[in-house]
Amino acid sequence: MTTRPGGRSARVRDAVLAATYAELADHGYPALTVDAVATRAGVHKTTVYRRWGGVDDLLADALDQTRETPWPVPDTGTVEGDLVAVTVEIASAFGDAGVPTAVVAASFQSPRAALALQAFYAARQEEAAKVVVRAVDRGELPGGVDPVEVVRLACAPLYYRVFITREPVDAVVAERAAHAAIAAARAGVV
Template sequence: MTDNATPRRPGGRSARVRRAVLDATLDALHAHGMAGLTVADVAARAGVHETSIYRRWGTRENLMVEALLEEAEELLPVPDTGSLRKDLLAYATSLAAYLSSPIGNAFDRALAATGDDPASVRTRDQYWEARYGRSGDIIERAIARGELPADTDPRHAIEMLVAPLHFKVVLTREPLDPKLPEQIVDTLLHGLLADGASPTVRHVREPQ
């Protein structure tokens, strides 16, 4: 190696290839949906060989999940304001904004329309498990602060938060009222979501 040679950055090319493939995957998903995405199309868009994609991700489903989770991390960050209500409101508001956008709206409907074959089920389950795992931190932190009972189920609480938004986008096809996130959050926090024998969120204490 000569003195004026440019040192190689470890992982530099690998990182660029990864970014190109994930961006191409999202472009293909937005264009064709989950059912229409092919590794061949992604490879052509990214300018890489199909074998490179299979070598790194193994399956088409793994590739889709990683791309979708990266997009969610960017567009739907999990807030940490120190207040349960503020965290829930920020998260619900960002989700409503995403689902109201052309890309978010199309993706939500495409995800709901995926089939029940093993590969589609696995992709769907991986995506939602990861998203619920991360957004559930909002509830876990609230439990640690004493804002929620220790036996609160984080996943169930988050499901109750986001379900009305997805319902309107996928099933009733209604526009999302800007006031809806706050209405959902306050209903959830005041225990009005259920009168059953064992509601998940109850006796919510706002921080003093």
């Protein structure tokens, strides 16, 4: 027997995982329940229990699905354009920080969510690091830079503002962070 791609199973998974994020953002991890997710998704709770077992597996699967979603790596032709595009996209995603904040908070309460969140960020950083690798290949950055560290350095100010100081981030902040990371890379700091 072969599994068919898509179909009802895929629709149910999409609905349940979207409901998981919505419930998490609205009520936080401590109040996240299978019953609430099932109701919001329009499925019976036994469907959720049978497939996911509980809220930790729901949250981990939601993060896994997000990680597996293709992300187009910017290719503007310059390291400045590419890294600014990465940071501006992240700043844009934080326009409504409800879900990202709730997911990070949940990762401190659920070891399963923490592992899934680590895998999500590791995958995104590896993808984004391609812009740095291309920049090294073009001679825009020195060969000894660590591509993932350059990306982390560019993104860190955004995460700091959103999760620590609770300040908004915008394109100006994002561009400044990208340019600081590029300057550090050119100086051989990363």
